[in-house]
Amino acid sequence: MPIRTAAIAAGYRASGLVLGPFAQATCPATFGQNQTFAMTPENYPVVGRFKNETVFAMTLYLEMLPEEVILEPGDEVELLALPTGNLLPLDVAPVEGGLHIHAHKTWGPDWHVRFRGRVIKAGNPTRLSDYR
Numbered sequence: 729m730p731i732r733t734a735a736i737a738a739g740y741r742a743s744g745l746v747l748g749p750f751a752q753a754t755c756p757a758t759f760g761q762n763q764t765f766a767m768t769p770e771n772y773p774v775v776g777r778f779k780n781e782t783v784f785a786m787t788l789y790l791e792m793l794p795e796e797v798i799l800e801p802g803d804e805v806e807l808l809a810l811p812t813g814n815l816l817p818l819d820v821a822p823v824e825g826g827l828h829i830h831a832h833k834t835w836g837p838d839w840h841v842r843f844r845g846r847v848i849k850a851g852n853p854t855r856l857s858d859y860r
Contacts, residue, residue, distance in 0.1 A: 769840040770847050772808035775818060776829070779804040787826035787853070790839040795850040797841050803856050808847065809837035 780786045780799040788797040788807070799805065807829070809815055814833035821828045831837045839850040843859055 767810065769808060769810075769838065769849070772838070772840060773811050774806045774842070775809050775816065776807040776820070777804070778807065778827075785825075788841075788850075789823065789826060789828045790850050791828060791830045793836050793839075794852050795839055796853040797850050798853055798855045798857075800857055803843070805856070806842040808840040808842060809834075812837070 778788060778799065780801055780803050783801050785801070786799050788799070788805075789795075790797065790807075797805065809831065812834050815831050815837055817832055819828075819830040819832070821830075841848050841850060841854070841856075843856050846859060848854060848856075848859060
């Protein structure tokens with residue numbers, strides 16, 4: 729049975745950071761006892777789109793592991809995550825300097841971002857200006 733991520737809030741704005749429409753994606757894999765899940769980050773579903781429309785740098789704080797993605801003014805990313813049954817809905821909360829993003833009930837969803845066509849593992853911190 730395929731795993732289907734649900735579409736979540738669209739058009740949300742917080743301090744100039746635009747969260748675009750969230751994609752629906754299907755992962756053609758099943759989970760069960762003694763099964764492994766093999767998927768490369770390039771094939772992870774898009775769980776959010778974020779654009780910094782301010783004049784200041786903004787940070788996506790990706791939880792529960794302390795990973796951060798720093799967006800300079802004008803930067804836009806797609807947030808990717810390993811699909812599981814407990815990934816969505818995401819909890820997105822505005823904080824000073826950016827957004828806290830939590831997966832629903834998944835401890836470490838293996839966060840990645842797609843920036844200018846390149847898939848980048850989120851780290852602590854990940855500065856998109858390093859990937860120009």
